[in-house]
Amino acid sequence: MDILTVEGLSKSFGGVRALRDVSLSLRAGEIRAICGENGAGKSTLVKSLMGIFTPDAGSITIDGVRQTMRGPQHAQALGLGLVAQELSLAPRLSVLDNIWLGSSEVPVFHRRRALRQRARNALETLGAGDWDLDIPASALSIGQQQLVEIARLLARNARLLILDEPTATLTDTEIARILDVLKTLKARGHAVLYISHRLGEVFDLCDTVTVLRNGEHVATRPVHDMTRERLIELMLGRPFGEMYPASAAGPDIGDALVADKLNVAGMVRDLSLVAPRGTILCIAGQIGSGANVVTRALAGLVPGATGRVSVDGKPLRLGSVPHCVERGVLFLSEDRAAEGIFHQRSVLENLLAGSFGAHTRFRMLDWLRLKRVGARLAQRVAVDQRRLAAAAGKLSGGNQQKLLFGRAIERPQPGVLLMNEPTRGIDVGARADIYRIMRELCSLGYALIMTTSDLEEVVGIADIVVTMYRGRTVARYERQSIAMARILADITHPVQAAA
Amino acid sequence: MSQSAQPPISDRGLVAPVQEGTSARADEPRNYVGIVRAVVLVVLAAVALTTPGFLSQPSILSLLTTVSFIGCVAVGMTLITISGNIMSFALGALVGATAMVFILAANWGGFAFGLIAALAFAGLTNALQGFLIGWLRANPIIVSIAALALIYGVAEAFAAHGTIYAAAGANYGGFKGRVAGIPVEFAVFLCVTALAQFILSLTPFGRHLFLIGSSFRAAEAVGVRTWRAITGAYLWAGLFTAPAGIMLAIRYDAASMNYGIGYEYEAIAAVLVGGTVIKGGEGSVLRTLAGAIIIGVIQVVLVLQGLRTEWQYLIAGLIVLGVIALQTPGTRD
Amino acid sequence: MKRLLDDPHMRPLLILVACVAGLAFIDARDVLTLATAASSFETFATIGLVALGLGLTMMIREFDLSVVGMYSMAGCIAVVMGGTNAWLGVACALAAGLAGGLAQGWLIVRLRLGSVGVTLGGLLVLAGVAYVVTENRALPYENMEVALGLSAPIAGIFSIRSLVAIAVFAAAALVIGLTRYGRDIIAIGSDRRAAMTAGVNVNALVIGIFGFSGVCAALSGALLSYSLASASPAGLSDVIVPAAAAAILGGVSLAGGTGRPLGIAMGVLSLAVLRAGFNAVGAPPYVNEVAMGAILLIVAVLDGPYLTRRLHGLVRWRAH
Numbered sequence A: 001m002d003i004l005t006v007e008g009l010s011k012s013f014g015g016v017r018a019l020r021d022v023s024l025s026l027r028a029g030e031i032r033a034i035c036g037e038n039g040a041g042k043s044t045l046v047k048s049l050m051g052i053f054t055p056d057a058g059s060i061t062i063d064g065v066r067q068t069m070r071g072p073q074h075a076q077a078l079g080l081g082l083v084a085q086e087l088s089l090a091p092r093l094s095v096l097d098n099i100w101l102g103s104s105e106v107p108v109f110h111r112r113r114a115l116r117q118r119a120r121n122a123l124e125t126l127g128a129g130d131w132d133l134d135i136p137a138s139a140l141s142i143g144q145q146q147l148v149e150i151a152r153l154l155a156r157n158a159r160l161l162i163l164d165e166p167t168a169t170l171t172d173t174e175i176a177r178i179l180d181v182l183k184t185l186k187a188r189g190h191a192v193l194y195i196s197h198r199l200g201e202v203f204d205l206c207d208t209v210t211v212l213r214n215g216e217h218v219a220t221r222p223v224h225d226m227t228r229e230r231l232i233e234l235m236l237g238r239p240f241g242e243m244y245p246a247s248a249a250g251p252d253i254g255d256a257l258v259a260d261k262l263n264v265a266g267m268v269r270d271l272s273l274v275a276p277r278g279t280i281l282c283i284a285g286q287i288g289s290g291a292n293v294v295t296r297a298l299a300g301l302v303p304g305a306t307g308r309v310s311v312d313g314k315p316l317r318l319g320s321v322p323h324c325v326e327r328g329v330l331f332l333s334e335d336r337a338a339e340g341i342f343h344q345r346s347v348l349e350n351l352l353a354g355s356f357g358a359h360t361r362f363r364m365l366d367w368l369r370l371k372r373v374g375a376r377l378a379q380r381v382a383v384d385q386r387r388l389a390a391a392a393g394k395l396s397g398g399n400q401q402k403l404l405f406g407r408a409i410e411r412p413q414p415g416v417l418l419m420n421e422p423t424r425g426i427d428v429g430a431r432a433d434i435y436r437i438m439r440e441l442c443s444l445g446y447a448l449i450m451t452t453s454d455l456e457e458v459v460g461i462a463d464i465v466v467t468m469y470r471g472r473t474v475a476r477y478e479r480q481s482i483a484m485a486r487i488l489a490d491i492t493h494p495v496q497a498a499a
Numbered sequence B: 001m002s003q004s005a006q007p008p009i010s011d012r013g014l015v016a017p018v019q020e021g022t023s024a025r026a027d028e029p030r031n032y033v034g035i036v037r038a039v040v041l042v043v044l045a046a047v048a049l050t051t052p053g054f055l056s057q058p059s060i061l062s063l064l065t066t067v068s069f070i071g072c073v074a075v076g077m078t079l080i081t082i083s084g085n086i087m088s089f090a091l092g093a094l095v096g097a098t099a100m101v102f103i104l105a106a107n108w109g110g111f112a113f114g115l116i117a118a119l120a121f122a123g124l125t126n127a128l129q130g131f132l133i134g135w136l137r138a139n140p141i142i143v144s145i146a147a148l149a150l151i152y153g154v155a156e157a158f159a160a161h162g163t164i165y166a167a168a169g170a171n172y173g174g175f176k177g178r179v180a181g182i183p184v185e186f187a188v189f190l191c192v193t194a195l196a197q198f199i200l201s202l203t204p205f206g207r208h209l210f211l212i213g214s215s216f217r218a219a220e221a222v223g224v225r226t227w228r229a230i231t232g233a234y235l236w237a238g239l240f241t242a243p244a245g246i247m248l249a250i251r252y253d254a255a256s257m258n259y260g261i262g263y264e265y266e267a268i269a270a271v272l273v274g275g276t277v278i279k280g281g282e283g284s285v286l287r288t289l290a291g292a293i294i295i296g297v298i299q300v301v302l303v304l305q306g307l308r309t310e311w312q313y314l315i316a317g318l319i320v321l322g323v324i325a326l327q328t329p330g331t332r333d
Numbered sequence C: 001m002k003r004l005l006d007d008p009h010m011r012p013l014l015i016l017v018a019c020v021a022g023l024a025f026i027d028a029r030d031v032l033t034l035a036t037a038a039s040s041f042e043t044f045a046t047i048g049l050v051a052l053g054l055g056l057t058m059m060i061r062e063f064d065l066s067v068v069g070m071y072s073m074a075g076c077i078a079v080v081m082g083g084t085n086a087w088l089g090v091a092c093a094l095a096a097g098l099a100g101g102l103a104q105g106w107l108i109v110r111l112r113l114g115s116v117g118v119t120l121g122g123l124l125v126l127a128g129v130a131y132v133v134t135e136n137r138a139l140p141y142e143n144m145e146v147a148l149g150l151s152a153p154i155a156g157i158f159s160i161r162s163l164v165a166i167a168v169f170a171a172a173a174l175v176i177g178l179t180r181y182g183r184d185i186i187a188i189g190s191d192r193r194a195a196m197t198a199g200v201n202v203n204a205l206v207i208g209i210f211g212f213s214g215v216c217a218a219l220s221g222a223l224l225s226y227s228l229a230s231a232s233p234a235g236l237s238d239v240i241v242p243a244a245a246a247a248i249l250g251g252v253s254l255a256g257g258t259g260r261p262l263g264i265a266m267g268v269l270s271l272a273v274l275r276a277g278f279n280a281v282g283a284p285p286y287v288n289e290v291a292m293g294a295i296l297l298i299v300a301v302l303d304g305p306y307l308t309r310r311l312h313g314l315v316r317w318r319a320h
Helices: A042-049 A070-075 A096-100 A113-125 A142-155 A170-186 A198-207 A228-236 A290-298 A321-326 A349-352 A353-358 A365-379 A397-408 A428-443 A456-462 A482-490 B032-048 B057-081 B092-110 B111-135 B140-157 B186-201 B202-216 B217-224 B226-252 B263-274 B286-302 B309-325 C003-005 C012-031 C033-060 C067-081 C084-109 C115-134 C144-151 C160-178 C180-190 C192-198 C202-228 C240-249 C262-282 C286-302 C309-317
Strands: A004-013 A015-026 A031-035 A057-062 A064-067 A080-083 A160-164 A191-195 A208-213 A216-224 A255-264 A269-274 A280-284 A308-310 A315-316 A329-333 A416-420 A447-452 A464-469 A472-480
Touching: A004 A042, A004 C084, A015 A042, A015 A191, A031 A042, A031 A198, A031 A228, A042 A080, A042 A160, A042 A191, A064 B032, A064 B202, A070 A080, A070 C192, A113 A142, A113 A170, A113 A416, A113 A428, A142 A160, A142 A170, A160 A170, A170 A191, A191 A198, A198 A228, A208 A228, A208 A255, A216 A228, A228 C033, A255 A482, A269 A280, A269 A290, A269 A447, A269 A464, A269 A472, A280 A290, A280 A456, A280 A482, A290 A321, A290 A329, A290 A416, A290 A447, A321 A329, A321 B217, A321 C003, A329 A397, A349 A353, A349 A397, A349 B202, A349 C003, A353 A397, A353 B202, A353 B217, A365 A397, A397 A428, A397 B217, A428 A447, A428 A456, A456 A482, A456 C262, A464 A482, A472 A482, A472 C084, B032 B286, B032 B309, B057 B186, B057 B202, B057 B226, B057 B263, B057 B286, B092 B111, B092 B140, B092 B226, B092 B263, B092 C286, B111 B140, B111 B226, B111 C286, B140 C240, B140 C286, B186 B202, B186 B226, B186 B286, B186 C012, B202 B217, B202 B226, B217 B226, B263 B286, B263 B309, B263 C115, B286 B309, B309 C115, C033 C180, C033 C192, C033 C202, C033 C240, C033 C262, C067 C084, C067 C115, C067 C202, C067 C240, C084 C115, C144 C160, C144 C202, C160 C180, C160 C202, C160 C262, C180 C202, C192 C202, C240 C286, C262 C286
Parallel strands: A015 A216, A031 A191, A031 A208, A080 A160, A160 A191, A280 A447, A280 A464, A329 A416, A416 A447
Antiparallel strands: A004 A015, A004 A057, A057 A064, A208 A216, A255 A269, A255 A308, A308 A315, A464 A472
16 A cells, blocks of 8 residues: 655745645655656645645645645654655754754653653664764764654654755765665665656665656655656756856956955865856856855955955955955845845845945935836846836746846846855746857856856856866866866765865 | 747847746735724724823923934844844943933033034944944844843942033023924934934935845945944944933933833834834834834823823733734744 | 853853952942842742743744733732632642643644734733633732742741743753653754754744743742732833843843753843842942843843954954
């Protein structure tokens, strides 16, 4: 009998349809991969299974009994368990307390030996039986915290484990351990839903794969019936060559930014970088490689960064965002919700956020001019001008991201645009728009430096690729020599570190 | 998407326009909250207008005067709230202290000197708090509570619960009456509101306050000089609070730390009743003006309806709580 | 030594010791007396429970502004209802405190409103109720036996009021330290979203904590009014400053997740010792206010998230 059957599940948020009529079923002892781009609906599906969201339509059946999920505790009682993408450990609680946090089995006086033993047993299954149960969770590495989350599920006898991007932040050894653990659990009859971008792991670990796109179920196939290319095409909905506009190999107009011996304690070591104008430079690296920190440091957001950086030949002071903005070095955060968009403010204000000072007459804001400029920017990034007065928080992720790009245009001089994960959480249509915006900016003379954990994107869009591993550069590739296999090798287990 | 020949950049957007999601409307459909608000206001207006004595001149003038003191403080509070710093517990104490500084300085060097000294004192005291909050990101509530204690403590050291009187012969009569038919105090309040509104809507500084309140990290990332803006917000809040203290000192020809007790609570109530949300990022001083007047009207109506003082407090409290409870649900994170 | 200073649970104790030592240094003879200790514990009884309730709301990243109103109202209710039977008065006050706290907690959770706004409204309503109940005048409490009994010295230092406060603190410390609810509260304070995903019943606990805060303020206000033998709707309005200060000194930070009842108790004691000590050495009353404000300011500055980077920036700027 199937452990889980989902039929016709649908969920919308505001005007956005995150899930449309999705159906699938899962047997005990099956490891199912769920693949799809950012925004395909994977997280929404998973959270609906756990009762965090209530679906608008459709049914969830567990062990043959149809259920209305009332919340995470209810889901746990039914044998489901989720390790979410954002870790849910309370940093100040001990490992033991975190394993039992939120479980309904725990009595009021919660320090019981039986519970302690079960926690220890769960950790032993994961090869972590010798850990200290009383240290605070904040003292563990991300990989170890991940194992504690899985231990939490096992201690509560979860039969269906749902893992959302479990290996994104792990080292190689940790990844290997997780995969082994999952194979052990499969042999014991647990079922696993494995959401991941990492196609290598999908092919290594999973029995079957379900592809979601734009909230819809596209296909469910046994893994051995698939090839990697076919899987990518199903995810993207198009042969992926078409997504990325070709770069115009223009004349060499000089280097916009040169960085030498950039250092951030514990994160980035002696990084050097040259970003020519008119090109897109991709820094490729896993989470923890320091790639994101490099762009943030260049943008002035890292107070302790040291090194020599110059823009157009003149030195750039690190640690001050206003200084960087003055010099035309602009930043797009990977977290647009917390560090990019002003949700309550209008689209117009979001477009003009950094440049109010530039549109004044006698030190007073010239609103007529602001509205004109805003309308023009909106048009250039293809955001509906009728929505200039709407609150930016109501726009889709793709349109919000376009607003961030809109801020960077219309600068007196083409500058340097630093971006972290510019297409995270954006649907396919908007992604193609953004790639074209990026190419246009190049043709205007901007230098673009971006980081991304999506290797398809790196190969598709970059003119220059710099690979990073554990804070150091590994290698630099240009145009023809950019290849997925080499980049993947560099960022996961480089043969030698950079000289 | 086709890659065929495209018109030059200046003629078109960077990409072809893309359809927005399924919702065609730019704004959310009006929910029940707005309707309930409107109904409440209409009911309030109806009750007020039909209350005997409300529309009489002395009643209206008294309403306008009382509203002005809290109103100035509320305008200052609005800037602090909009910038995401919730509220300041020290503004009430600042009113009393400013009144004392004014009287002392005016006794020593004349009216104009008193004004300058009072404004400088209020501005600086607040700006210092703003600096700690903006530059070090110290917690705004705790800093304002600390300032409250320090202001009361230092003021007591100077005047020990006493009242300071205006020097004999000081003639503030010109400022105690009316100008163009409205009380001077209300005129000052209107000027303060107008200045604040100007700052908020027509200066980059004002816009930066909204950005900081909406998302501090995004404001930093965009290059806003956050600590300067926050210090400025508190500075102006102090400058807007000072008139309340100065006017009270003029009115009574004396100053004591009893002035302003509880003003910060009434001020933040006016801000919230006006519709500004507590977490910042949006709002306006015009709304605060409306909020202050609404609260004032409620209090006057309750008096005129013959309700005893104690019921006035309770009912006013219930109305404020009601208005706050009606704020758009989910405005908190 | 630095590691000791950094440990959040040690800091309140160190602050308390520093306060005592500092005062003793000024004038040991007058400060280290039974009278000072007794006076400290009286202040402890007056502010302590309010600080505990407020501190717990701060631990979960909320702020209960209404404690001041609750304090007043409970005192008035206790005096009005407790004329013949003191227990009845206390019971009514506690019931009102619980009801008020739970109602505010419910509004905050169900309507998803910020706690500052709701508790501000609550404050105004509760203060209003205090006025109505007393008909806008100060009421005397006739039962002198109870009034004197509450403040009568026990073992030279304590009194019934302070023992009650200590008992409540002890109970709170046990709950936080030993029970599942305590662990969940710390989890909510440290990362609310994570706690919710893990399955903690966040809503119920938030409502419960506001209820508890109401009860604490009510108990405190009722006992104080009895011992002063009077209740006034306009009095006792200055509790928020020492209560918040005590909580902060006790290790509670508005960022949530830190702070324990024991730490809060020590924070309250530190303030109480300062007040009693300043009194004992004959310092004028404003010294206490200024000292409290200065301490709070220093703590706020030291806890400022940007402090280290600004200091480093200054060092580098000087080096150039």
